Amino acid sequence: MSPPLVEVCDISRTYSMRSGMFGRAAAVHAVDGVSLTIPKGQTLGLVGESGSGKSTTGRIVLGLEPPDSGEVRFDGKPMVAPGTAAWRAQRARMQMIFQDPLGALDRRLPVATQIREPLDIHNLGTPAEREDRVRDLLRAVELTPAHGARYPGALSGGQRQRIVLARALATKPDFLVCDEPVSALDVSIQAQVVNLLCDLQAQLGLTLLFISHDLRVVRQISNVVAVMYLGRIVEIGSADDLFARPEHPYTQALVSASPAPGRRSAGRIVLAGDPPNPAARPQGCAFHPRCPRAIARCTREVPALSAVGGNRQVACHLVTGAETRDAA
Amino acid sequence: MTPLVNIQGLSVAFNGVPVLRGVDIALGKGEALGLVGESGSGKSVTWLAALGLLPRHAKVTGSVRLDGREILGAPAGELDRVRGGRVAMIFQDPASALNPVLTIRKQLSEALVLHRDLQGNAVKAEARRLLDLVGIPDAGRRLEAYPHEFSGGQVQRIMIAMALAGNPDVLIADEPTTALDATIQAQILELMSSVRREFGMAMVLISHDLGVVAENCDRVAVMYAGRIVEQAPSNQLFADPVHPYAQGLIGALPPLDGPRRRLTAIPGTVPDPAMMPDGCAFAPRCALASDSCSLAAPTLAPIADQRTVACIRAEASRRTLLGIAAE
Incomplete structure (x- = not known):
């Protein structure tokens, strides 16, 4: 296995939030003890x-937000303090793509100028080289220089997301954080962008952190998948295996809730209760109020993420090693 | 009734x-x-x-x-x-x-x-x-x-x-x-x-x-550019789509189990309603389009019990599909 490019060690982030103008401040544990490792060239x-x-995990990994505790290591070294020259150099190696490409682009600038901007900011190459690079980037995302002269408003949603991708790739980053990059796109366009992302990753050896609520898209693009619930990782494992044999009751519900053509809803696990509120996290296992299999212990003890065989890790009192296939 | x-x-x-x-x-x-x-x-x-x-x-x-x-x-x-x-x-x-x-x-x-x-x-x-x-x-x-x-x-x-x-x-x-x-x-x-x-x-x-x-x-109608292009009972549509657009939509959906395959994306984008192509609106994005597709817009025609499709290449598209399935 290739050495890790990004190591996230036990990061936590808490916000304080008031309910109403005079309400008491409540602590929101957005991320609570998350550890991840992403090997070079993997997703x-x-x-x-x-x-x-x-x-929030994605933002912390990129250094857009500091963790309250824990540490993020990039290429074997801890992240440098924001604002320094070393930080700027490091930031050029990691980029982010968001869900809404129109929000990420300036409507009043031609898109080629926006693709060029990171090159200007990081002072990469001569002006002529920058022009060439912009043309190459447009070609890499399967657009023409004619597209580059247009404004974001004159492009379709899929084309805009390609522009955002081209801009993110301008500084030749090693690492990309993609936060719901295809969720706003129609199915046929989504497939174009997913294919493009896979191709670019293979060509450029990119390492990706791919954040999405869409299990299908995540499986398509990922090597390893981590499932989060209320700030904690509840299950992590290789993509195909995780979705084929989910172990954590929450992952099982998620997989079964994902509708599939050709399968009627019979046998679907429908979870009771509302989506969890991070400001009022239940005691013990955060999932226990909605869990169909919860036992008394779940209400008291927070389950730790532990290996259950293969490269799978599960945080559930009911899932321990070999004798867990009963629920399937 | x-x-x-x-x-x-x-x-x-x-x-x-x-x-x-x-x-x-x-x-x-x-x-x-x-x-x-x-x-x-x-x-x-x-x-x-x-x-x-x-x-x-x-x-x-x-x-x-x-x-x-x-x-x-x-x-x-x-x-x-x-x-x-x-x-x-x-x-x-x-x-x-x-x-x-x-x-x-x-x-x-x-x-x-x-x-x-x-x-x-x-x-x-x-x-x-x-x-x-x-x-x-x-x-x-x-x-x-x-x-x-x-x-x-x-x-x-x-x-x-x-x-x-x-x-x-x-x-x-x-x-x-x-x-x-x-x-x-x-x-x-x-x-x-x-x-x-x-x-x-x-x-x-x-x-x-x-x-x-x-x-x-029970039944699904697939729409494209202001028209219904295929209509069929759900299970049949998803098992055996006939219109190339319906095939494209289903092929573009990443599978949740089984082996991973490259997604079959439909090239291009939906036409602008103000600049609708002549004939079949899907023809410019269609892999099976022939010259006759741009002559007249196809009408929804029955191809089987309870199934209709608006495509003059429906037969050809069916054969392609069977070809894919046989691989």
Whole structure:
């Protein structure tokens, strides 16, 4: 296995939030003790529902936000302090793509200028070389120089996301964080962008952290998938195996909730209760109020993420090693 | 048997630009029909037009019959009894469909008074029964709450309760679960199918999510650029799509199990309604297109029992599909 490019060690992030103008401040544990390793050239998929902390994890990994505790290591070294020259150099090696490409682009600038901007900021190459690089980048995302002269408003959603991708690739990054990059796109366009992302990753040897709520897309692109629930990783394992044989009751519900053509809803696990509120996290295992298999112990003790065989790790009191296939 | 809703030749143009170009849909009593297609294909506009909910500058032609009675261009008074009464609609963004400054009880009562002629305590009792029915815990007390006090999934439950207030024969659900998380989506779909069974309601489920439609509908119509391009029973459509666009949509969906394959993306984008290509609107993106495709727009023609497809290359596309399956 290739050496890790990104190592996330036990990071936590807590926000304080008031309910109402005069309400008492409540602590929101957005991310709570998350550890991840992403080997060079591989993709880690992060799935979970809204409020599970997957986007916050992505922001911390990129250094856009400091963790309250824990550490992120990039290429074997700890992340440098923001604002320094070393930090700027490091930031050029890691980029981010968001869900809404129109929000990420400036509507009043031609898109080629925006693709060029990171090159200007990081002072890479001569002006002529920058022009060439922009043309290459447009070609890499399967667009023409004519597209580059347009404004974001004159491009379709899929084309805009390609522009965002081209801009992210301008500084030749090693690492990309993609936060719901195809969720706003129609199915046929989504497939174009997913294929493009896979091709570029293979060509450029990119390492990806791919955040999405869409299990299908995550499986398509990831080597390893981590499932988050209320700020914690509840299950992690290789993509195909995880979705074929989910062990954690929450992953099982998620997989069974994903509708599939040709399969009627018979036998689907429908979880009771609402999506969890990160400001009022239940005691013990955060999932226990919605868990169909919860026992008394689940209400008291937080289960630790532990290996259950293969490269799978599960945080559940009911899943321990070999004798766990009963629920399937 | 006459269909409950019969739409024929429905066309809509905004400022002279056609967005819906002759749609025929027949919906039987108690039937669940799915409508899939990408953004701009006209799946929502079809039902907004049918119920007279489009702005005045939209030019709507064709025929929409409810139980044999023409409702397209019907007087406002008659439409008011149809909408919310016989035909109810729920939308993607439930939070903006509720009034934030009125309690849930007020909003539910409004629908009950309008469509059910209930008075006084009977209204409150019925409102409470509806909330119970859609699975809001502690319904009696929660009636006095405001929309912001509910979660997204609960608000969609309340919208379903309001839709049921008029005892509708048809429920039109336009992307009802798109804004919801996966586990909550499963809850809402389960609720919709259980109330549908209980009330014997017909349902039209509009969605871009093929999986959602496949699991919850008896029959599916695939729309592209303002037309229906294929119509079939769900299981047949997903097992054996005939129209190249339907094949493309299904091929573009990443599988959740089995071996990973490269996604078959449909090249290009949906045509601009103002610059619609001649002939078949899908031809410029179609791998099977021939010269004759750009001559005339193909009409929906039956290819098997209960199946229609609008493609002159339907036979060729079928052979390609079988070829792929044989590999």
